[in-house]
Amino acid sequence: MSWRLDVRCAGSGGQGLALAAVVLAEAGLAAGCEVALTQEYGPEARGGASRADVAISDEVIANPQCGVPSILLALHDKAWRKFATGVPAVSASLESGSTTAVVDRDLVAVAPDAPGVLALPFEAVARDELRAKVVANMVAVGALGRLMGRFGSEIIESAVAKRSPSAFSQLNVVAFRRGWSMMDDLLPAAVSAGR
Amino acid sequence: MSQQLIQGNEACARGALAAGCTFFAGYPISPSSEIAELLARELPPRGSVFIQMEDEIASMGAVLGASLGGRRAMTATSGPGFTLMQEHLGYASLAEIPCVVVDVMRGGPSTGLPTSPAQGDVMQARWGSHGDRATIALAPGNVQEVYSLTIEAFRLAETLRTPVAVLYDEVIGHMREGVVLHEPTPEELGRRTAPRAAFSPTFLPYEPDENGVAMLPDFGRGYRFHVTGLMHDERGYPTSDHVKVAELLERLERKVEPAVAAVPPERYRLEDASVVLVAYGIVARTARAAVDLLRREGIRAGLLRTRLLWPLPAPALTEVSSSAELVVVAEMNRGQWALEVERLAGGKTVLAPYLKAGGSVITAEELAGHVRRLAREGVAVS
Numbered sequence: 001m002s003w004r005l006d007v008r009c010a011g012s013g014g015q016g017l018a019l020a021a022v023v024l025a026e027a028g029l030a031a032g033c034e035v036a037l038t039q040e041y042g043p044e045a046r047g048g049a050s051r052a053d054v055a056i057s058d059e060v061i062a063n064p065q066c067g068v069p070s071i072l073l074a075l076h077d078k079a080w081r082k083f084a085t086g087v088p089a090v091s092a093s094l095e096s097g098s099t100t101a102v103v104d105r106d107l108v109a110v111a112p113d114a115p116g117v118l119a120l121p122f123e124a125v126a127r128d129e130l131r132a133k134v135v136a137n138m139v140a141v142g143a144l145g146r147l148m149g150r151f152g153s154e155i156i157e158s159a160v161a162k163r164s165p166s167a168f169s170q171l172n173v174v175a176f177r178r179g180w181s182m183m184d185d186l187l188p189a190a191v192s193a194g195r
Numbered sequence: 196m197s198q199q200l201i202q203g204n205e206a207c208a209r210g211a212l213a214a215g216c217t218f219f220a221g222y223p224i225s226p227s228s229e230i231a232e233l234l235a236r237e238l239p240p241r242g243s244v245f246i247q248m249e250d251e252i253a254s255m256g257a258v259l260g261a262s263l264g265g266r267r268a269m270t271a272t273s274g275p276g277f278t279l280m281q282e283h284l285g286y287a288s289l290a291e292i293p294c295v296v297v298d299v300m301r302g303g304p305s306t307g308l309p310t311s312p313a314q315g316d317v318m319q320a321r322w323g324s325h326g327d328r329a330t331i332a333l334a335p336g337n338v339q340e341v342y343s344l345t346i347e348a349f350r351l352a353e354t355l356r357t358p359v360a361v362l363y364d365e366v367i368g369h370m371r372e373g374v375v376l377h378e379p380t381p382e383e384l385g386r387r388t389a390p391r392a393a394f395s396p397t398f399l400p401y402e403p404d405e406n407g408v409a410m411l412p413d414f415g416r417g418y419r420f421h422v423t424g425l426m427h428d429e430r431g432y433p434t435s436d437h438v439k440v441a442e443l444l445e446r447l448e449r450k451v452e453p454a455v456a457a458v459p460p461e462r463y464r465l466e467d468a469s470v471v472l473v474a475y476g477i478v479a480r481t482a483r484a485a486v487d488l489l490r491r492e493g494i495r496a497g498l499l500r501t502r503l504l505w506p507l508p509a510p511a512l513t514e515v516s517s518s519a520e521l522v523v524v525a526e527m528n529r530g531q532w533a534l535e536v537e538r539l540a541g542g543k544t545v546l547a548p549y550l551k552a553g554g555s556v557i558t559a560e561e562l563a564g565h566v567r568r569l570a571r572e573g574v575a576v577s
Contacts (some may be wrong), residue, residue, distance in 0.1 A: 026200050029373045037371040041226060062484035063559050064370055072538040
């Protein structure tokens with residue numbers, strides 16, 4: 001049975017969501033999948049609500065743009081407002097046609113308190129534990145990679161290292177691992193099907 | 196060879212480098228700027244030339260000068276810049292100066308929608324410059340194809356001595372996909388014709404070879420000759436001889452025809468198709484998804500994906516017009532290529548184009564819905 005995952009990374013321009021999406025696409029490519037990454041260009045990329053969508057599949061991706069994302073990552077209220085509209089059914093499991101939303105606990109206040117919405121402290125962990133707020137995106141990539149359940153941590157970790165600016169390579173890998181482990185407690189409940 | 200995750204515009208720049216491009220003159224413009232950005236970084240260390248010009252008119256002039264000097268030369272732009280380049284493109288066609296012009300299409304007219312996709316420059320690529328200008332325009336549909344068709348654009352430009360346009364939209368330009376950056380073979384690179392004889396007072400620079408391509412030498416090779424935008428004879432000097440002018444125009448049109456065989460269309464589920472979607476670029480991808488949707492519902496749909504816009508891939512279009520009950524040209528404009536397909540079909544089939552202009556891609560669902568509606572209304576589709 002063929003499969004396809006659509007991951008939408010949304011936030012405010014400058015939060016590194018495009019890099020997060022590039023890392024996931026790079027991991028997909030390394031795993032031998034077909035990938036297509038599209039993103040919103042223009043003034044949004046410089047401070048407005050921006051998004052980058054990654055489609056990952058085991059077959060040719062005809063339509064690169066995702067309709068309903070399998071996973072929606074939002075790191076900013078305005079990104080949630082702009083890109084969570086049209087997300088019909090928020091579900092805790094990766095079922096086709098439904099969306100699991102992953103939001104930053106402190107940066108996104110407008111997301112509903114629902115079973116399919118995971119509110120996680122990406123920025124708080126980056127700031128307080130890793131002493132670098134800017135790596136919140138890679139903490140989120142760790143959580144997302146685990147939630148996707150398609151690739152092992154090594155393959156995504158290599159993608160993080162490959163795509164990071166050299167000065168941030170090590171820190172980004174640490175952040176990625178932290179995000180991956182963040183899902184330890186949540187995962188059995190969060191992902192019940194769809195793998 | 197392993198795949199690399201790169202953007203459409205980067206694939207274009209990589210393709211140009213692989214094709215031996217050693218000269219770029221341009222003026223950055225969204226959504227094509229990454230091509231200039233990458234070539235500005237890559238060309239100078241190779242001893243090649245990158246010039247940021249004052250505008251697109253001058254860019255095209257510099258490209259033509261470099262090409263006459265023997266360089267494989269290109270520029271990249273978007274609609275507003277493509278408009279400014281038309282004058283020199285006409286000159287290049289008539290004077291038979293090879294060059295590659297990439298137009299990453301955004302919404303128009305005028306400055307329009309700088310960062311949104313469109314397919315509104317299709318007719319401009321054909322008729323943007325005055326006179327009966329023969330031209331070649333390619334339309335890649337994915338990032339891999341941006342790479343390979345940029346290489347092919349150089350081959351066609353060089354071997355046929357003509358400007359070649361590469362047209363794709365903002366989504367393909369900015370999309371990242373896995374791409375194999377293969378090294379082109381000498382055949383894939385092609386090379387210019389060269390004069391058969393050394394320079395003499397009777398030398399004819401515009402004497403065509405057996406393929407109708409002028410055997411013009413590069414400047415600086417010891418030949419003395421004249422290049423002009425006026426109608427000219429084989430000596431390269433102006434002529435108003437009606438017979439010679441008519442022959443020249445006919446030859447210039449005939450010489451671009453090999454592009455039709457060189458860049459064949461892709462056929463998807465066409466064998467028994469009664470509904471044929473015809474699309475290019477980004478829309479061909481959603482059209483492919485629409486075909487699968489419709490097939491699941493029992494509608495025998497197929498897709499003819501063209502990678503060549505000009506000259507018109509007439510054989511394939513005639514073929515589907517004869518075999519299909521319904522032909523749907525889908526494009527992101529108010530109806531451009533659809534009119535050409537209609538003209539070619541000559542009433543042999545039902546045509547119901549799906550057109551969308553405004554800055555977003557036609558979705559598979561929209562396209563499938565269009566066909567479903569026609570089927571419900573009993574328009575063709577048994």
